[in-house]
Structure formats: structure tokens, C-alpha cells
Amino acid sequence: MSLLFAPFKLREVTFRNRIVVSPMCQYSSVEGMATDWHLVHLGSRAVGGAGLVITEAAAVSPEGRISAADLGIWNEAQAERLRPITDFIKAQGAVAGIQLAHAGRKAATEAPWRGGQPLGPERGWLTLAPSAIAFAPGYECPREMTEADLDQVSVQFAEAAARACRAGFEVVEIHMAHGYLLHQFLSPLANHRRDGWGGDLEHRLRFPLRVARAVRAAFPSHLPVFVRISATDWVEGGWDLPQSIRLARALEAEGCDLIVASSGGAVPDARIPAGPGFQTPFASAMRQEAGIKTGALGLITDPAQAEQILATGLADMVVMARELLRDPYWPLRAARALGADVQWPVQYQRAKLG
Numbered sequence: 584m585s586l587l588f589a590p591f592k593l594r595e596v597t598f599r600n601r602i603v604v605s606p607m608c609q610y611s612s613v614e615g616m617a618t619d620w621h622l623v624h625l626g627s628r629a630v631g632g633a634g635l636v637i638t639e640a641a642a643v644s645p646e647g648r649i650s651a652a653d654l655g656i657w658n659e660a661q662a663e664r665l666r667p668i669t670d671f672i673k674a675q676g677a678v679a680g681i682q683l684a685h686a687g688r689k690a691a692t693e694a695p696w697r698g699g700q701p702l703g704p705e706r707g708w709l710t711l712a713p714s715a716i717a718f719a720p721g722y723e724c725p726r727e728m729t730e731a732d733l734d735q736v737s738v739q740f741a742e743a744a745a746r747a748c749r750a751g752f753e754v755v756e757i758h759m760a761h762g763y764l765l766h767q768f769l770s771p772l773a774n775h776r777r778d779g780w781g782g783d784l785e786h787r788l789r790f791p792l793r794v795a796r797a798v799r800a801a802f803p804s805h806l807p808v809f810v811r812i813s814a815t816d817w818v819e820g821g822w823d824l825p826q827s828i829r830l831a832r833a834l835e836a837e838g839c840d841l842i843v844a845s846s847g848g849a850v851p852d853a854r855i856p857a858g859p860g861f862q863t864p865f866a867s868a869m870r871q872e873a874g875i876k877t878g879a880l881g882l883i884t885d886p887a888q889a890e891q892i893l894a895t896g897l898a899d900m901v902v903m904a905r906e907l908l909r910d911p912y913w914p915l916r917a918a919r920a921l922g923a924d925v926q927w928p929v930q931y932q933r934a935k936l937g
């Protein structure tokens with residue numbers, strides 16, 4: 584019996600299998616609103632058989648967008664536009680999730696296919712961060728967040744979570760990874776504050792945990808909250824795995840249900856030793872040491888590899904990005920490779936029977 588295709592339950596939500604479509608920015612929104620592209624892109628991956636389909640990073644405020652074409656969930660019109668998408672995902676037997684995000688000092692850039700560079704003072708907007716330190720040369724210096732900003736951003740995350748529920752999402756994932764705002768608070772490379780929100784580990788954890796608490800309180804208790812973290816900055820003196828384990832324990836205590844273990848993004852010059860399954864040991868360590876469910880992520884492309892991650896107890900779910908861009912039907916093919924009998928969309932049944 585394949586573990587990859589064994590149903591998995593968190594709170595009151597049952598996933599038909601352990602395959603998660605990782606959030607992937609599409610830079611195809613208009614004023615934060617989803618377009619036909621999102622319905623087809625996310626819908627195809629639900630048709631393709633994934634258990635959970637998570638949207639790209641959805642900004643909780645306009646200034647929290649990476650680019651002007653990011654998805655947003657800071658108003659009701661955006662939530663309403665997402666409703667047909669969650670309905671469609673559900674109708675295919677998948678669970679719909681949304682990643683809630685604020686880019687902090689990495690906001691205000693061009694889409695990657697336009698070069699991905701900072702927009703600059705004329706076309707961009709004022710960015711917020713724990714400390715007034717630019718991400719990299721060419722980026723504007725962010726404004727150091729005041730107490731009022733901290734209050735506002737945690738309310739924005741909570742309101743976005745409530746809106747996500749109204750839009751039909753059954754999972755929210757808080758984005759604490761890849762050098763975006765909440766990761767900026769965690770990492771000593773970006774957080775130079777000397778008040779209660781920076782300094783030692785306990786103080787650097789405070790704001791991300793406050794946001795987690797606010798999101799958990801705003802999202803119904805029968806639905807799971809995921810958190811994506813960067814388990815290491817890959818830089819000496821930066822954020823690392825032991826600190827991640829402390830964070831994972833604290834997130835578990837706040838009622839978060841699953842941590843997706845990513846890495847990097849805090850600074851532009853980290854040397855990342857990427858290779859097949861390279862971040863899986865982080866998922867495994869947090870699962871073991873913090874007693875929280877985890878998702879393995881990073882260069883997972885092969886059904887046997889995915890199955891082995893679960894069979895050896897390294898993680899509870901397998902999160903995939905680029906391979907699912909190459910092939911939205913990967914789950915259906917993987918089921919065949921692993922000898923699991925899964926339901927195909929009725930419209931496609933003749934392809935299954937072959």
C-alpha cells in the first residue's frame with residue numbers, strides 16, 4: 584500500500600493523498616485579483632490529482648506584494664474572485680489552500696520575466712521591515728516598523744485568514760520563509776532591532792509568533808494552519824536549524840499543524856547546496872525534535888523518492904513545485920508507478936483504462 588496515496592487527516596480536513604502543490608507566484612493578477620490564469624493553473628493541478636493545492640503567495644496588504652502583479656487577499660473583492668477557484672479545486676476532490684504573505688523589504692520588484700529588479704522610488708512603494716536595511720544593492724531602504732505597524736500587520740494577516748475561509752480555503756499557510764517579512768524578523772541578518780522585537784532568539788521569534796497566534800485565532804479551529812519556514816539562511820551567523828526547531832516547538836504550541844521546510848532567501852549571497860531532497864533533513868529534524876507534522880520540499884521529482892520520504896518517516900506530506908509545473912498530472916502518473924488505484928476525473932477515465 585502506497586503511503587503517498589494514503590489519505591491524511593489534519594483537524595477535520597482529509598487530504599486524498601500526501602501530495603501538495605507548493606505555492607508558486609504567477610505574477611498574473613490585476614490589482615491583487617485572480618484571473619482566468621489562476622483558475623486554469625490551480626484547477627489543472629487539482630484535476631491532476633494532488634491532495635492539496637496551495638495558491639501562490641497572496642499579499643495581506645498592497646505594500647506586502649513582491650510585484651504589482653501579485654495575488655492579494657487584502658479586500659473582499661479579491662476573496663470573491665477566488666471563490667470559483669476553490670469551488671473548482673474542491674469539485675475535483677482536492678483541498679484548496681492559500682499562502683498568506685508579506686514581502687517586507689523584498690517587496691516592490693518587477694515580475695521575473697521583466698528582469699525581477701526593484702521598481703525604484705518612482706514606480707515602487709515604501710517597503711516595511713524590522714530594520715532599515717536594504718535587501719541588496721538597488722533595493723530601496725525599507726522603513727523600520729513602528730509598534731503601530733506591527734499591530735497593523737498582525738491584524739492584516741488575521742483578516743486575510745478570515746477572508747480566506749470565506750473564500751472557501753480549508754488550509755492557510757503563513758509565509759515565514761524565503762527572506763520575506765516574517766523571516767526578516769527571525770533572521771539576525773535582517774533583524775537588528777534592540778527593542779522587544781529583536782536581539783536574542785526569544786525576541787526575534789516574538790512577532791512571527793504573534794502573527795501565527797492571530798491567524799490561528801481568525802481561522803476556524805476545525806481547519807489546519809500550515810507555516811512555511813526557511814530552516815537555515817545557509818550563512819554563518821544567520822538563522823539555522825537549531826533555531827528552527829525552537830520556532831517549530833513554539834508554532835506547535837500556538838496550534839499550527841504542519842511546517843513546510845524550505846531554506847534560504849534572507850540575503851542574496853548565500854551559497855545553497857541544492858540537490859535532490861536537500862531540504863528533507865530539515866523536515867525530519869523538526870518532526871522528530873518538535874513533534875510537529877512536516878512537509879518535505881525541494882527537488883522532489885520522482886514517485887519512489889516521494890514514497891521513500893514518507894515510508895522512512897522523514898515527513899508527513901510531500902510538497903512539490905517545479906515538477907508539477909512540468910507535469911500537472913504527476914500524481915496520476917505516480918499512482919500508476921506505485922501501484923495505487925486512484926480515481927481519475929471521470930472525463931479522463933478512458934486514459935486511465937488505456
Ligand SMILES: Cc1cc2nc3c(=O)[nH]c(=O)nc-3n(C[C@H](O)[C@H](O)[C@H](O)COP(=O)(O)O)c2cc1C
Nearest residue numbers: 605606607608639640845881882883903904905906
Ligand atoms: C515559479 C515559482 C514561483 C514560486 N513562488 C513561491 C511562492 O509564492 N511562495 C513560496 O513560498 N515559494 C515559492 N516558490 C518556491 C517553491 O514553492 C518551492 O519551494 C521551490 O521551487 C522548491 O521546490 P521544487 O524543487 O519542487 O521546485 C516558487 C517557485 C517557483 C518555481
